Amino acid sequence: MNVTVKYFAVCHEMLDRSEEEMDLPEGATIKTILKRLEEEWPEIAEFYEVMQMSVNWEYATENTELSEGDEVALIPPVTGGFDV
Amino acid sequence: MFKITTEVITGAEVREAVEGPDAGAVVLFFGTVRNNTDGRAVRCLEYEAYPPMAEKKMAEIAQEISEKWGIPRVAMVHRVGKLEIGDVSVAVAVASPHRKDGFEACKYAMDRLKQIVPIWKREIWADGETEWVKPDAVFFDAPKPHKTDPQTD
Numbered sequence: 001m002n003v004t005v006k007y008f009a010v011c012h013e014m015l016d017r018s019e020e021e022m023d024l025p026e027g028a029t030i031k032t033i034l035k036r037l038e039e040e041w042p043e044i045a046e047f048y049e050v051m052q053m054s055v056n057w058e059y060a061t062e063n064t065e066l067s068e069g070d071e072v073a074l075i076p077p078v079t080g081g082f083d084v
Numbered sequence: 085m086f087k088i089t090t091e092v093i094t095g096a097e098v099r100e101a102v103e104g105p106d107a108g109a110v111v112l113f114f115g116t117v118r119n120n121t122d123g124r125a126v127r128c129l130e131y132e133a134y135p136p137m138a139e140k141k142m143a144e145i146a147q148e149i150s151e152k153w154g155i156p157r158v159a160m161v162h163r164v165g166k167l168e169i170g171d172v173s174v175a176v177a178v179a180s181p182h183r184k185d186g187f188e189a190c191k192y193a194m195d196r197l198k199q200i201v202p203i204w205k206r207e208i209w210a211d212g213e214t215e216w217v218k219p220d221a222v223f224f225d226a227p228k229p230h231k232t233d234p235q236t237d
Contacts, residue, residue: 009204
């Protein structure tokens with residue numbers, strides 16, 4: 001199955017791309033994507049602890065199962081708004 | 085109104101989005117770009133967002149406010165792109181029958197925005213260096229109910 005994976009902010013910079021299509025086996029979860037990214041760039045694993053993931057605009061976990069056409073995103077710690 | 089925009093944010097648009105005859109108060113909040121962070125001079129800021137998810141999460145915050153305070157109308161707008169010192173980066177408007185609930189709900193909206201709305205800020209320092217902002221410890225330690233595993237709920 002094919003899913004779209006989006007990368008933002010520090011992830012976008014680390015991987016040098018903002019999104020890509022991934023062909024995944026049936027039954028794949030977000031963890032499947034994380035492992036694949038780790039093979040390409042091992043240091044990214046250090047960020048997994050503080051990073052969140054989403055599927056179709058909703059926060060998800062590593063164990064969330066994926067379906068054809070899903071939009072997955074890696075969400076670094078969010079810092080919108082202001083600082084006061 | 086829940087919006088990610090590259091345009092200048094005006095007070096009028098967020099106020100008009102919430103006004104109504106049952107409101108006794110409209111609380112408006114603007115976040116603006118400050119010229120320093122902990123004393124280090126800032127040249128400008130860059131914001132990036134995941135717009136469809138950000139707007140969905142803003143709508144969820146408004147739903148939480150509706151459930152907590154019975155306030156039906158909240159507007160949230162966040163600007164993205166390169167912002168100069170003094171520019172408005174975020175605006176929140178809350179219309180409520182009474183001011184106390186309005187102030188509380190407006191603060192709640194901003195606190196939640198900083199927790200769950202996917203928006204990121206990069207500081208461009210006056211010396212030319214750049215840095216993605218890390219959230220402070222409060223938000224690293226805060227409970228994250230949205231991250232609970234549905235399999236263990």
